[in-house]
Amino acid sequence: MNYIEGMKLIDILDATDIPVAYRISFLTNFWREPLLRRMERDTGLIRPELTVLICLSFRDNLYARDICEITEQPSNTVSRAVTSLVGKACITRTRDTVDTRRQVLNITEAGRAIHDDLMDGFSRSEARMLQSLTADERETLILLLDKVARDVNRWRGE
Amino acid sequence: MNYIEGMKLIDILDATDIPVAYRISFLTNFWREPLLRRMERDTGLIRPELTVLICLSFRDNLYARDICEITEQPSNTVSRAVTSLVGKACITRTRDTVDTRRQVLNITEAGRAIHDDLMDGFSRSEARMLQSLTADERETLILLLDKVARDVNRWRGE
DNA sequence: GCAATATAGTTCCATATGGAACAATAAAGG
DNA sequence: CCTTTATTGTTCCATATGGAACTATATTGC
Numbered sequence: 001m002n003y004i005e006g007m008k009l010i011d012i013l014d015a016t017d018i019p020v021a022y023r024i025s026f027l028t029n030f031w032r033e034p035l036l037r038r039m040e041r042d043t044g045l046i047r048p049e050l051t052v053l054i055c056l057s058f059r060d061n062l063y064a065r066d067i068c069e070i071t072e073q074p075s076n077t078v079s080r081a082v083t084s085l086v087g088k089a090c091i092t093r094t095r096d097t098v099d100t101r102r103q104v105l106n107i108t109e110a111g112r113a114i115h116d117d118l119m120d121g122f123s124r125s126e127a128r129m130l131q132s133l134t135a136d137e138r139e140t141l142i143l144l145l146d147k148v149a150r151d152v153n154r155w156r157g158e
Numbered sequence: 159m160n161y162i163e164g165m166k167l168i169d170i171l172d173a174t175d176i177p178v179a180y181r182i183s184f185l186t187n188f189w190r191e192p193l194l195r196r197m198e199r200d201t202g203l204i205r206p207e208l209t210v211l212i213c214l215s216f217r218d219n220l221y222a223r224d225i226c227e228i229t230e231q232p233s234n235t236v237s238r239a240v241t242s243l244v245g246k247a248c249i250t251r252t253r254d255t256v257d258t259r260r261q262v263l264n265i266t267e268a269g270r271a272i273h274d275d276l277m278d279g280f281s282r283s284e285a286r287m288l289q290s291l292t293a294d295e296r297e298t299l300i301l302l303l304d305k306v307a308r309d310v311n312r313w314r315g316e
Numbered sequence: 317g318c319a320a321t322a323t324a325g326t327t328c329c330a331t332a333t334g335g336a337a338c339a340a341t342a343a344a345g346g
Numbered sequence: 347c348c349t350t351t352a353t354t355g356t357t358c359c360a361t362a363t364g365g366a367a368c369t370a371t372a373t374t375g376c
Contacts, residue, residue: 017277020299021189024185048363075325076363077364080362131309148299232333
């Protein structure tokens with residue numbers, strides 16, 4: 001019907017001047033975004049809430065400020081997520097006795113269950129996405145991405 | 159000062175169950191997002207507008223509907239971007255004579271200049287990000303990401 | 317100890333963006 | 347033809363999210 005029927009974003013992959021960035025953006029747009037949208041729809045959790053859950057699943061007794069620094073998210077975003085997660089009984093928030101500005105955050109059992117469930121789904125989804133790679137290729141991909149990611153302090157910010 | 163001072167999102171890289179997705183998200187959050195935010199600040203262009211510009215830099219005479227299909231963005235988002243870009247004289251929009259519902263879109267010289275400029279900046283930024291990889295490693299990374307991206311129709315949607 | 321400064325967290329506001337309903341037009345079916 | 351259905355693009359609305367101002371508390375310098 002349409003004379004450009006064949007064209008897809010895929011076709012730009014070959015021609016772009018930013019091959020890596022374009023592919024990463026592609027996977028973000030077509031894989032991560034739909035997955036997160038489904039999470040939002042199914043669980044009512046939004047992205048910053050997931051971020052906070054992930055941080056607290058790795059570390060106990062964090063302050064909101066810590067999470068801001070770890071994730072480099074603005075403090076209002078983290079604040080909102082924390083308040084919402086407390087309301088959902090996914091985390092606890094208790095005022096610090098020594099510095100009463102601060103509030104100690106911890107994940108609850110319910111919160112961890114939700115977190116683990118989500119991660120499980122993501123993990124299966126990732127496995128599905130990577131099915132066309134061999135185990136070696138997957139390992140190489142992770143290694144290369146790792147190299148770039150760990151170099152963040154050199155390339156970040158200007 | 160803070161007893162978790164060392165912890166960063168980086169530390170989760172080792173432990174996560176979704177190693178590829180996590181690294182891709184990491185690069186998206188720490189590289190693409192700041193870059194796009196700077197673009198928004200510097201040029202006044204927003205993301206869907208960039209998307210439309212990219213499509214029209216690759217193909218002439220597209221309809222908004224085509225761009226929706228190519229990018230899988232909702233029609234209202236594309237519609238807004240198109241209207242805005244027309245206002246900025248970056249693209250032209252002329253009603254199709256045979257189907258008056260449709261409007262033929264084309265990039266202008268000014269639009270192409272802006273597009274090329276942006277891509278140039280992105281390209282230099284990507285080069286900087288990938289500096290720690292050898293040429294071979296870069297090639298491998300692109301190849302592997304490509305393999306996954308081109309497999310989109312298998313893993314997409316559930 | 318007190319004033320000046322820094323920090324934690326919140327609230328206010330502006331905006332980007334997706335979903336759904338809608339208007340205008342075209343295509344299909346009898 | 348005329349009705350029914352499909353399609354294009356827009357508008358309306360709800361919400362996610364970042365920037366900046368603000369409050370409360372703590373720290374620093376004198």
